[in-house]
Amino acid sequence: MNAMQEYAIIVAGGSGNRMKSEIPKQFLRINGLPILMHTINAFRKYSEAINIILVLPSNQIAFWTQLCEEHLFSITYTLVAGGDSRFASVKNGLQSIQGNGGLVAVHDGVRPVISNEIIAASFTKAAEQGSAVTSVPLKDSIRKVEANGENAAMDRSVFQLIQTPQTFRLDWMQKAFETGYSDQFTDCASVLEAAGFPIHLIPGSYENIKVTTPEDLRWAEIYLQKP
Numbered sequence: 392m393n394a395m396q397e398y399a400i401i402v403a404g405g406s407g408n409r410m411k412s413e414i415p416k417q418f419l420r421i422n423g424l425p426i427l428m429h430t431i432n433a434f435r436k437y438s439e440a441i442n443i444i445l446v447l448p449s450n451q452i453a454f455w456t457q458l459c460e461e462h463l464f465s466i467t468y469t470l471v472a473g474g475d476s477r478f479a480s481v482k483n484g485l486q487s488i489q490g491n492g493g494l495v496a497v498h499d500g501v502r503p504v505i506s507n508e509i510i511a512a513s514f515t516k517a518a519e520q521g522s523a524v525t526s527v528p529l530k531d532s533i534r535k536v537e538a539n540g541e542n543a544a545m546d547r548s549v550f551q552l553i554q555t556p557q558t559f560r561l562d563w564m565q566k567a568f569e570t571g572y573s574d575q576f577t578d579c580a581s582v583l584e585a586a587g588f589p590i591h592l593i594p595g596s597y598e599n600i601k602v603t604t605p606e607d608l609r610w611a612e613i614y615l616q617k618p
């Protein structure tokens with residue numbers, strides 16, 4: 392039997408408001424290389440055959456082209472313009488895929504510390520069960536805060552922090568993303584769940600951080616220094 396075609400949609404269509412940097416955070420350099428190049432390199436290292444779809448803000452494509460020339464970055468991928476929300480950016484990436492067979496991993500461009508093992512485990516689980524969503528247990532205590540300011544301790548053992556990659560059967564993704572935007576759709580798992588598909592969790596890693604605010608850059612720098 393032929394192996395299933397694998398796709399990776401790397402979403403980097405955001406503007407990075409919380410980072411408060413002059414350029415969108417996906418282009419900030421860590422250890423000399425833009426964050427997004429670390430992420431793309433990780434997926435290409437995982438597989439020469441994987442079809443990478445890169446989603447960028449349309450007004451940043453010229454800047455990205457310039458960065459690629461500067462860093463002699465020659466990895467092949469399909470380039471797609473992003474949308475107003477992460478949901479819209481994923482949808483644009485999805486629409487660039489022909490056919491409905493195979494598996495698709497969606498990964499945040501700003502999660503550069505992604506291991507080969509997690510990418511591989513996520514495709515393996517999605518091949519077996521249709522979905523694989525990376526997650527880690529909480530390490531801090533949590534409290535629920537009500538609108539009136541009252542707060543109460545919650546049982547953290549029943550929660551997981553959700554990461555990417557989130558990998559699914561391509562036909563499930565296409566079906567689920569036929570829907571319109573909702574602000575509840577903070578990731579792909581919430582979209583597939585709303586469409587009735589089962590969500591299977593796999594272990595992620597505490598190093599697989601989403602670079603969101605300035606202090607995250609220091610951690611990513613340390614984690615990316617590993618041999």
Ligand SMILES: Nc1ccn([C@@H]2O[C@H](COP(=O)(O)OP(=O)(O)OP(=O)(O)O)[C@@H](O)[C@H]2O)c(=O)n1
Pocket residue numbers: 402403404405406407408409410417446473474475476477478480481499500501502601602603
């Ligand atoms: N319209 C959007 C918004 C976000 N993303 C991507 O989704 C990932 C996770 O989003 P987030 O960390 O929130 O990035 P930003 O939206 O850029 O950041 P902020 O919310 O601080 O503005 C990022 O790789 C981001 O580029 C995207 O592709 N398209």
Ligand SMILES: C[C@](O)(CO)[C@H](O)COP(=O)(O)O
Pocket residue numbers: 477499553554555577578579601603
């Ligand atoms: C997809 C995600 O990274 C999973 O944790 C997260 O939901 C993205 O959230 P953001 O508000 O777009 O950063």
